[in-house]
Amino acid sequence: MKKIVSAKEAISQIKDGATIMVGGFLSCGTPDKLIDELVAQNVQKLTMISNDTSIPTADKGKLIVNKQVKKVITTHIGTNPETGRQMTAGELDVELVPMGTLVERIRAKGTGMGGILTPTGVGTILEEHKETINVDGKKFIFERPIGADFALIYGSKVDKYGNVTFHGTTRNMNTIMATAADTVIIQADELVDSINPDDVVIPGLFIDYIVINSGENE
């Protein structure tokens, strides 16, 4: 059985300076209640790994606006002007990574690999200061694995064993991030007794803490 806790309890484990991964594509499949709690507890100097920084008024965007993030490793910041402003002002360190490279670096961490070789970015500024490797006459960039202290992820349904199912386009990076952090906290819309094994997308063993969005554990 997994620990079913309140958002407050789950997030209280995250201290200043922690590295967090946050699932979601814009606000779709983003664990918004967990992020609201990070804002409420005002955890500082976070390094955040996420697909994007959402919009200023929603989920990941609030962490940026509230200046709780010192570094963000992400694929796109165009939807949140505040991220760009802080970057230009030197207040926020932004590392932009192609989406496919970011997801495979996270997967490499989760799967215990020493890195990845990608053709993406060859011949561009992303190749600068990076090791390149020639495989059968084709050039690849070597990229290191990336993990985090905490992964904050979303699921549509979770059972008491931590197994997760999804609805719609909410999977995005949640499935991969679940494998690559020391502690994995999932926010789910619904807790069920069990999920048909055929339907499980994230196996329960990857999940440490469950927070149910209904608010009944608050």
Place this chain on the structure above:
Amino acid sequence: MNLTINQALQDKIEQQYQRSSDFALTKEQIREIIARRVAKEFKDGDVVTLGIGLPTAAADYVPEEKHVIFQSENGLLGIGKSQSGANPDPHIINAGGGLVEVQEGACFFDSATALTMMRGGHIDATVLGALQVDEEGSIASWMIPGKLIPGMGGSMDLVVGAKRVIVAMEHTSKGEKKILKKCTLPLTAYREVDLIITERCVFEVTPDGLILTEVNPHFTIDDIKASVTADFKVSENVKLMEI
């Protein structure tokens, strides 16, 4: 360059269209001309990933008898039309964040699978906007240093991996040339573009450089020459763009 062909085309233009020196297209017309032309590139059964903005409009011009499957980097194969109705489902979006329906046969998947499709050579064609594109087929679309840095999202993976890369963009940007000898902005990818479609013309990118294959009848080949810095050849079969 074959001057005879140029002259023949020029004569045809003069016969068919009354060109006026102050001729200008509206933003809407530009968008429609490009989107219509892009849609012709899709074959029945193609899996296509469209960039955000202008390229997305191409989906509206695919004839009904042609079955094209649209893929999205956020984890959807089989994008349908925009959601309408009283009970929208916020959990089904396209890469621009818009709520969408799904087509019959659609499926959902995670980012790793989405990018496997894109980088791994499983997408038949992609259509992307660009800030600049050059005669070698390199594309710059993700940042203007010091000014605009939205990031690359999944575009770098897509351009490297898609079987065909189509750039669909306005011919110039506020008078600035965009089809260049060499891109000056940071690249999205080096030598990956196959076709360039603007409201004024179509260029194929070949190992020998750019080939002009279609011209909007409102413009001459000299107009095109004056509006790019790239060198190009004119195809022996150069045609008027249908507009």
